[in-house]
Amino acid sequence: MRPIFFFLPLLMLAQSPDDPEAGRKLYLGRCAHCHGQNGEGGRGVALNTGRFRHGGSPEELFRTIRQGIPNTEMPPAPRLPDHEISRMAAWVAQLGRQQAADEKVTGDAEIGAALYKKHACAQCHTLHGVGGFLGPDLTGIGPQRSVRHLRESMVNPGAEIPLDYRTVAITTAKGDRLTGIHLNEDEYSLQMRDPASRLRVFLKSELREVSYPRQSLMPAYALAKAEQDHLIAFLNAETVWRFDRLDSIGGHKTTVLGQPKVIDTPLGKAVEFDGVDDALFIENHPLAGAKTFTWEAIFRPDGGQFEQRWFHLSENGSENRMLYEIRVVGDKWYLDSFNQTGDQGKALMNREALHPLGQWHHVATVYDGKVFRNFVNGVEEGSAEIQFAPQGDGRSSVGVRINKVFYFKGAVHSARFTRRALTPSEFQKLE
Numbered sequence: 001m002r003p004i005f006f007f008l009p010l011l012m013l014a015q016s017p018d019d020p021e022a023g024r025k026l027y028l029g030r031c032a033h034c035h036g037q038n039g040e041g042g043r044g045v046a047l048n049t050g051r052f053r054h055g056g057s058p059e060e061l062f063r064t065i066r067q068g069i070p071n072t073e074m075p076p077a078p079r080l081p082d083h084e085i086s087r088m089a090a091w092v093a094q095l096g097r098q099q100a101a102d103e104k105v106t107g108d109a110e111i112g113a114a115l116y117k118k119h120a121c122a123q124c125h126t127l128h129g130v131g132g133f134l135g136p137d138l139t140g141i142g143p144q145r146s147v148r149h150l151r152e153s154m155v156n157p158g159a160e161i162p163l164d165y166r167t168v169a170i171t172t173a174k175g176d177r178l179t180g181i182h183l184n185e186d187e188y189s190l191q192m193r194d195p196a197s198r199l200r201v202f203l204k205s206e207l208r209e210v211s212y213p214r215q216s217l218m219p220a221y222a223l224a225k226a227e228q229d230h231l232i233a234f235l236n237a238e239t240v241w242r243f244d245r246l247d248s249i250g251g252h253k254t255t256v257l258g259q260p261k262v263i264d265t266p267l268g269k270a271v272e273f274d275g276v277d278d279a280l281f282i283e284n285h286p287l288a289g290a291k292t293f294t295w296e297a298i299f300r301p302d303g304g305q306f307e308q309r310w311f312h313l314s315e316n317g318s319e320n321r322m323l324y325e326i327r328v329v330g331d332k333w334y335l336d337s338f339n340q341t342g343d344q345g346k347a348l349m350n351r352e353a354l355h356p357l358g359q360w361h362h363v364a365t366v367y368d369g370k371v372f373r374n375f376v377n378g379v380e381e382g383s384a385e386i387q388f389a390p391q392g393d394g395r396s397s398v399g400v401r402i403n404k405v406f407y408f409k410g411a412v413h414s415a416r417f418t419r420r421a422l423t424p425s426e427f428q429k430l431e
């Protein structure tokens with residue numbers, strides 16, 4: 001009997017509710033075929049980037065795994081015991097801390113943009129609201145999928161076809177043939193999306209033949225490795241932060257100061273700051289490593305003190321930073337965009353360019369590798385030639401400067417960070 005007493009605590013230790021090693025085994029059996037052996041992604045999103053759009057806390061991961069994600073391929077697991085889900089959540093959290101070595105995005109997003117155009121990818125894919133519907137919307141896909149999956153998708157599209165994009169081929173009674181995306185089917189009818197992205201409905205009684213080829217409708221592209229890298233950089237070139245919650249922004253954990261509020265606005269949810277002690281700190285510098293960039297934000301200044309620093313990106317361990325500030329004058333405001341790396345620093349500020357308080361505005365700063373510019377509502381307000389080096393990893397603050405001075409009164413709706421210089425026609429729309 002003795003040995004049992006001896007082994008019991010050890011056994012309990014090995015099987016503790018959040019034991020990641022036990023979680024790894026469960027994960028390999030149930031999840032790896034979609035999310036990859038090491039969470040590198042595939043048919044499912046990458047789980048090793050440290051970014052979880054549905055939340056990365058133990059409770060949130062538990063909920064995602066238990067409930068699945070409605071209207072996606074992520075299935076619920078209603079019958080698994082709680083401790084198995086906890087263990088998988090613990091393993092997934094661990095995956096989030098180990099980005100694979102070969103997952104680095106190395107291409108040039110500008111060249112990727114040109115290749116995307118040259119190969120007419122937009123004929124079938126929507127990106128930022130522009131393009132066709134035959135294939136999946138590629139907006140924001142870069143950070144969600146592994147580099148390996150993106151590469152495979154371009155050169156060998158048939159390898160992993162998402163459920164919603166299976167191919168169907170029909171021959172009508174008259175002998176016409178058509179291939180499209182299989183949307184729906186019942187006893188009497190079949191719906192497909194044809195190659196021109198149109199919805200088509202056929203009565204089965206009018207069809208001579210129906211088959212389900214295991215080929216993708218996407219052509220396999222014979223792209224050189226470097227060209228794949230550039231396209232992948234292009235698809236990774238953009239990060240969007242929606243300010244619709246407080247505990248996580250853009251998939252990054254936040255620290256909340258004071259009591260910022262999530263509010264409803266005509267543009268959707270936004271976070272409101274009181275100008276006294278409200279702020280959000282986000283553990284990420286979204287433009288770290290960017291040689292060229294566009295930083296956009298949609299915000300509503302509501303008055304308050306003269307000088308306010310409402311959005312600050314800061315490199316760790318240095319004074320290098322990118323800042324949006326405003327100055328409030330009566331019932332108007334003007335923009336100050338400041339950027340500093342090393343001994344190169346520049347403030348763009350036009351005191352004459354006044355804008356009304358209490359309304360939503362779009363601001364942008366753009367750096368093309370040579371010239372730094374800023375814009376309010378798509379109109380250029382300043383520019384300067386300057387040599388900025390890419391900044392290293394760091395963090396961000398919203399509602400205040402990173403050292404907690406110059407609090408902001410107003411609301412922030414969203415921000416978009418793009419690793420290339422956009423033209424005003426490519427900016428986010430205020431809607």
Ligand code: HEC
Pocket residue numbers: 027030031032034035043044045047051052053054055061064065069072073074075077088089092
């Ligand atoms: C059939 C494929 C499939 C299987 C099996 C699957 N997933 Fe997923 N999973 C997905 C897809 C697709 C998404 C992304 C859904 C979306 O668009 O939000 C996802 C999302 C997730 C997320 C959220 C990621 C985020 O960014 O917040 C987690 C966590 C996750 N899966 C874990 C698991 C675990 C653990 C298992 C095994 C129990 C599993 N998945 C099984 C396809 C799958």
Ligand code: HEC
Pocket residue numbers: 115116119120121122123124125134135136145150153154157158160161162165216217218219221231
């Ligand atoms: C004729 C239409 C068509 C064209 C042109 C096309 N695609 Fe696709 N693409 C699809 C379809 C359909 C799918 C979904 C089926 C699949 O994964 O193969 C897809 C899937 C993808 C995926 C995977 C998406 C996911 O959710 O995993 C990526 C990435 C992609 N395409 C990129 C591109 C790029 C880059 C180009 C241009 C070089 C391009 N596509 C051109 C139709 C097209």
